[in-house]
Amino acid sequence: MSAATHTPDLVEQALPDPETPQSTGRRVKDRTATVAVWAAFVIAMIPLVWIIVALLVKGGSVVVSASWWTNSQRGMTTLTAGGGAYHAIIGTLLQAVVTAVISVPLAIMTAIYLIEYGRSTRFGRIVSFMLDILTGVPSIVAGLFIYALWVTTFGLQRVPFAVCLALVLLMVPVVTRSTEEMLKLVPNELREASYALGVSKWRTITSIVLPTAFSGIITGILLGLARVMGETAPLLILGPYSQSIATNLFSGFMGTLPTMINAERNEVAAIPLDRVWGAALTLIILVLLLNLAGRLIARYSAVRK
Amino acid sequence: MAKRIDVKDLNVYYSSFKAVEDVTMTVEPRSVTAFIGPSGCGKSTFLRTLNRMHEVIPGARVEGSVMLDDLDLYAKGVDPVSVRRSVGMVFQRPNPFPTMSIYDNVIAGLRLNGVKGRKDLDEAVETSLKGANLWNEVKDRLKKPGAGLSGGQQQRLCIARAIAVRPQVLLMDEPCSALDPISTLAIEDLVNELKSDFTIVIVTHNMQQAARVSDRTAFFNLAATGKPGRLVEIGDTQKIFNNPIERATEDYISGRFG
Incomplete structure (x- = not known):
């Protein structure tokens, strides 16, 4: 080795000679880690790819027909092919929108309170703790809670709006937490700059802090929405399936994609099975479109350099 | 519009920790007052x-009074x-x-305080940017994001933003410490021009800067770590730098410590 040709000082003793080939031990470790990381990645991707391929293969033919997007399942039986998922798409979107309209203001205002006002207060810590608990509530428990409140306590009928209330319980903690993270990312210097201009705290929040965090908040909302759209348990308890188009949230039943999947799955025949795959693929497409829209909004409104 | 500041027996606390003790000083209008002193001296x-x-910092509070001409900043009911x-x-x-x-950066303070009217805002942008010696560099790209400017330009943009609301006093907290020498010079020239309209107080770690830009200099120090910071002496910059009364000031300025 060339290191022997001149006197090694302390530094050279501490650092490996750049010309020394990598030791076998390190090479083995490096290879093992590389293989392990790649293997983990591939294993994680298998179910995802599998699901998408299966959905495309089995549901693709159903989804490409125009009537799938324009017709409901009204009057269709297990023996009559055709009909569509329009009623379920409308139901899912309607419930998601109503859920979002209730959840988003609640969640954003909670996050603003927690970050901007209640950071070191006792009440803030309590709210934050409760939020952690709410995050961990299983969706079926949220559904049962609303059932107990809506049907058992108030004696009301099961209606789509009750489903929305259960979904609100699931969406609020998700959006609150993500909004909190985004608000934390807004540098304090910007708040101080605004205060120093004689701007009140509330105007600073609405005009400086929220716009700066806007794209991140939107992303969080869409992730929460995507989660809520695929939620099934509260729907099974509170939102019986209907084959017809329904838009009234306060009476009757309403079809949604998850309950459509569940209803058709219970039939033993080839035609309903196609509808299961079609509805599943439709749900994934909707969530994908939502994410895409979110990305576009985020990019369009991102902090410009 | 420039106003005088009179500080009397001011103590500043962070919760129970006394950070600054017993400061009494007068800041003259239409002049630059520099605050110098070692880090952590308050x-x-x-x-x-x-x-x-x-x-803005939870737990911070003061005792004593700060008068802006006739207005007691800490009187009850002052927002x-x-x-x-x-x-x-x-x-x-x-x-x-x-x-x-x-x-939008320049008029942020005006707009957030409810000033509308395109014409007024356009005018404020031009006056403030000219006041901050930035107009010629940015007049063709006013609609471009402010974050795209260089550090020195950004700092002058911040000064334009601060003077757009026509304050009586402008406080500058080490405004050049993140800037290169050329940008620093631009800011110093600007400070010199601004003092005809504003009362300026500038905190700096750079003693040459204090000597260059200020009319009066205040030297802060702390007796020991953990003790509150104090005002050691304040006077004309010439006098503080050439013939200070206190031994500590002389030691600091001549580079014997700090």
Whole structure:
């Protein structure tokens, strides 16, 4: 080795000679880690790819027909092919929108309170703790809670709006937490700059802090929405399936994609099975479109350099 | 519009910790007053009490009085928001609002305080940017984001933003410490021009800078770590640098410590 040709000082003793080939031990470790990381990645991707391929293969033919997007399942039986998922798409979107309209203001205002006002207060810590608990509530428990409140306590009928209330319980903690993270990312210097201009705290929040965090908040909302759209348990308890188009949230039943999947799955025949795959693929497409829209909004409104 | 500041027996606390002790001084209108002193001696803390910005930090409070001409800034019923409207501030690191264009940055203070009217705003943008010696560099790209400017330009943008609300006093907390020498020179020239309209207080770690830009200099020091910072002496910059009364000032200025 060339290191022997001149006197090694302390530094050279501490650092490996750049010309020394990598030791076998390190090479083995490096290879093992590389293989392990790649293997983990591939294993994680298998179910995802599998699901998408299966959905495309089995549901693709159903989804490409125009009537799938324009017709409901009204009057269709297990023996009559055709009909569509329009009623379920409308139901899912309607419930998601109503859920979002209730959840988003609640969640954003909670996050603003927690970050901007209640950071070191006792009440803030309590709210934050409760939020952690709410995050961990299983969706079926949220559904049962609303059932107990809506049907058992108030004696009301099961209606789509009750489903929305259960979904609100699931969406609020998700959006609150993500909004909190985004608000934390807004540098304090910007708040101080605004205060120093004689701007009140509330105007600073609405005009400086929220716009700066806007794209991140939107992303969080869409992730929460995507989660809520695929939620099934509260729907099974509170939102019986209907084959017809329904838009009234306060009476009757309403079809949604998850309950459509569940209803058709219970039939033993080839035609309903196609509808299961079609509805599943439709749900994934909707969530994908939502994410895409979110990305576009985020990019369009991102902090410009 | 420039006003005088009279500080009397001011103590600043962070919760139970006394950060600054017993400061009494007068800041003359239409002049530049520099605060110098070693790190942690409370000069920035004290500066922030002059527009009640320290209240942003939980647990911070003051005793004593700060008078802006006839107005007691700490009197009951005085709104810190309105205090900050008349006592503006420029920070150590340039902090333009990242979501806003150059134009919107300059008039942020006006717009957020409810000023509308295209013409007034256009005028304010031009006057303020000219006042901050930035107009010629940015007049063709006012709609471009403020964060796209260089550090020195960003800092001048922040100064334009601060003077756009026409404050009576401008506080500058080490405004050049993140800038290169050329940008620093630009800011120093600007300070010199601004003092004909504003009362300026500047905190600096750079003693040459204090000597170059200020009319009066205040030297802050602390007796020992953990002890509160104190005002050692204040006087004409010439006198502080050439013939200080206190031994500590002389030691600091001649580079014997700090």
